[in-house]
Amino acid sequence: MRIGDFKETYAADEAVFRTGTVRLWLGLLGLALAVFPFVAGEYLIYMANITGVAVVGAVGLNVLTGFTGQISLGHAAFMGVGAYTSAILTTRLGLPFLLTLPLSGVVAALCGLIVGAPSMRMKGLYLCIATLAAQVILDFTFVHWESMTHGIRGINLPPPSIFGLSLAGGQAFYFVIVTLAALAVTACRNIFRTRVGRAFIAIRDRDISAELMGINLFRYKLYAFGVSSFLAGMAGCLLANLLKVVTPEHFPLQLSIQYLAMIIVGGLGSILGSIFGAIFMTVVPEILRSSLGLLQGLDPQIMRYLFPLQTVIFGLLIVVFLVFEPHGLAEMWRRLKAYFRLWPFEY
Amino acid sequence: MTLLAVDNLTLAFGGLNVLSQVSFTVEPGQIFAIIGPNGAGKTSILNCIGGFYRAQQGRIFFDDQDITNISPDRRAAMGLARTFQNIALFRGMTVLDNIKLGRHAHLKTGLLSSLLYWGAAQREEMELRREVEESIIDFLEIEHIRNQPVASLAYGLQKRVELARALAMRPKVLLMDEPVAGMNAEETEDMARFILDIKEERDVTIVMIEHDMNMIMDISDQVVVVNFGQKIAEGNPRQVQSHPEVVKAYLGEKRER
Ligand SMILES: Nc1ncnc2c1ncn2[C@@H]1O[C@H](COP(=O)(O)OP(=O)(O)O)[C@@H](O)[C@H]1O
Ligand SMILES: [Mg+2]
Numbered sequence: 001m002r003i004g005d006f007k008e009t010y011a012a013d014e015a016v017f018r019t020g021t022v023r024l025w026l027g028l029l030g031l032a033l034a035v036f037p038f039v040a041g042e043y044l045i046y047m048a049n050i051t052g053v054a055v056v057g058a059v060g061l062n063v064l065t066g067f068t069g070q071i072s073l074g075h076a077a078f079m080g081v082g083a084y085t086s087a088i089l090t091t092r093l094g095l096p097f098l099l100t101l102p103l104s105g106v107v108a109a110l111c112g113l114i115v116g117a118p119s120m121r122m123k124g125l126y127l128c129i130a131t132l133a134a135q136v137i138l139d140f141t142f143v144h145w146e147s148m149t150h151g152i153r154g155i156n157l158p159p160p161s162i163f164g165l166s167l168a169g170g171q172a173f174y175f176v177i178v179t180l181a182a183l184a185v186t187a188c189r190n191i192f193r194t195r196v197g198r199a200f201i202a203i204r205d206r207d208i209s210a211e212l213m214g215i216n217l218f219r220y221k222l223y224a225f226g227v228s229s230f231l232a233g234m235a236g237c238l239l240a241n242l243l244k245v246v247t248p249e250h251f252p253l254q255l256s257i258q259y260l261a262m263i264i265v266g267g268l269g270s271i272l273g274s275i276f277g278a279i280f281m282t283v284v285p286e287i288l289r290s291s292l293g294l295l296q297g298l299d300p301q302i303m304r305y306l307f308p309l310q311t312v313i314f315g316l317l318i319v320v321f322l323v324f325e326p327h328g329l330a331e332m333w334r335r336l337k338a339y340f341r342l343w344p345f346e347y
Numbered sequence: 348m349t350l351l352a353v354d355n356l357t358l359a360f361g362g363l364n365v366l367s368q369v370s371f372t373v374e375p376g377q378i379f380a381i382i383g384p385n386g387a388g389k390t391s392i393l394n395c396i397g398g399f400y401r402a403q404q405g406r407i408f409f410d411d412q413d414i415t416n417i418s419p420d421r422r423a424a425m426g427l428a429r430t431f432q433n434i435a436l437f438r439g440m441t442v443l444d445n446i447k448l449g450r451h452a453h454l455k456t457g458l459l460s461s462l463l464y465w466g467a468a469q470r471e472e473m474e475l476r477r478e479v480e481e482s483i484i485d486f487l488e489i490e491h492i493r494n495q496p497v498a499s500l501a502y503g504l505q506k507r508v509e510l511a512r513a514l515a516m517r518p519k520v521l522l523m524d525e526p527v528a529g530m531n532a533e534e535t536e537d538m539a540r541f542i543l544d545i546k547e548e549r550d551v552t553i554v555m556i557e558h559d560m561n562m563i564m565d566i567s568d569q570v571v572v573v574n575f576g577q578k579i580a581e582g583n584p585r586q587v588q589s590h591p592e593v594v595k596a597y598l599g600e601k602r603e604r
Binding site for chain 2: 010013014187190193197198199206212213215226227269
């Protein structure tokens, strides 16, 4: 029961986690995340790691697209930039993981700033096409800048380590990913407690009056591109170190679209929604695959039909979902919470 | 000393002359009204002052500076705030966030400190919250809606929130485009009271476009009349009301309807 917790001070009202109950749940979540790798098998840990990477990437894209209203089709390419940066710095210069991680973000952010520069003049679909161009150009670069990227063969990475502690196994790397995802989520949540985040949302809602409010549109659009591609770059670095290989195939246009789908399904302009969306888009296809896989026992031939069917079902699921809940999983969650807050006094 | 001066403003869109050589000056502490029939060019004047339109000719001076070529965001930072004829709130945000947004140009938190939300950034937000609560939300009597999304509010309340946001900008001059249009008598009276209070208690000069002649007569100090993009009369409310051109162009037209 959480009725009637009266906010006495403004500070309490401004806090993100307003009640003890919420903090308790958060603590339990933290505990569950900490225990998870010790009880889960290798496959589940791998899935968790992939999901964690997706959370970092999705939060980044949501800052740019969901909160600031700048649609990007180049998110995967920025992840690629981060992944290649970390692979090249690791294999050529022998830099440690703790250095390549932020550097991947920085290099990707620089690319993001360049791609974001036309946002000064372009809006909506036009800007979207500019980001698509960036995706294509970067993709091309990954394949053809052989001397740096080794083309389609890609680059193999040694297992990462921190202060001599090897992170070779999925279990150890799990903690790195969870920590980073938590930091990314917290940092992005913080943005929206200050004038920077308000400026982002103002630009999305009404850019003309935002400017009349004294917001420098260009600067804040660049900030959004910077934050977004920085996070994409770090996600790319995590992915590279998780898979221990980087090839151009890891960062196709399709992945950019998948990230857009994540934040739409999860909830545009919602930090929590980015997390939900990342989980949904990573876990649901996997569940579909393994449950359809069970049918394989009946008739080995059946997979020929089931494999494409899996994609169709997933696509349908997204469409149906968006028809019934256009504001995404985050909105569903909010309603569920509202229901339980008043429960059992529904009326 | 003049606070705001519009000098010889001429604006055209394509072949359409919207403003021709409009000039006037606003003294500090005035409630300065711009009246005229629909399509006369009143909103365009405010758009030029705010920097949203660039006039082909003429200059605008604010606080002894020529601001003709200054960007809208910097004009806002200098102390020009604006409310709109068609409410221009940020619909995705709560009332509180909309108001806080008005203070944007006066805040300092940068991107990096916003990511951390620690120390100065946090103090700044708390201070902002306290001030917004005490000097704006209480003043405009909107405590009960502070956490509601603006899209869900009634029209009159939205107008009030827009005023709140403009006040948060700590303006020297407040540009108001038809602040009571579409309001009922009670809401209009409230708004007139707020405007007078703002002028008297906060040292804010008000430039206001309005159709409500009663309100103009009651609260304005100086009135400019525009028609077909030209200034046709200026003076205090009494003088303007009896000006033959005005009777013909504006009041007369109203009476005929
Ligand atoms: N951005 C614009 N493009 C073209 N014409 C415009 C634009 N803004 C205003 N106008 C024209 O200028 C004239 C004056 O408009 P406006 O300033 O809105 O009048 P008022 O506020 O006095 O009703 C109208 O004829 C209008 O169509
Ligand atoms: Mg108008």
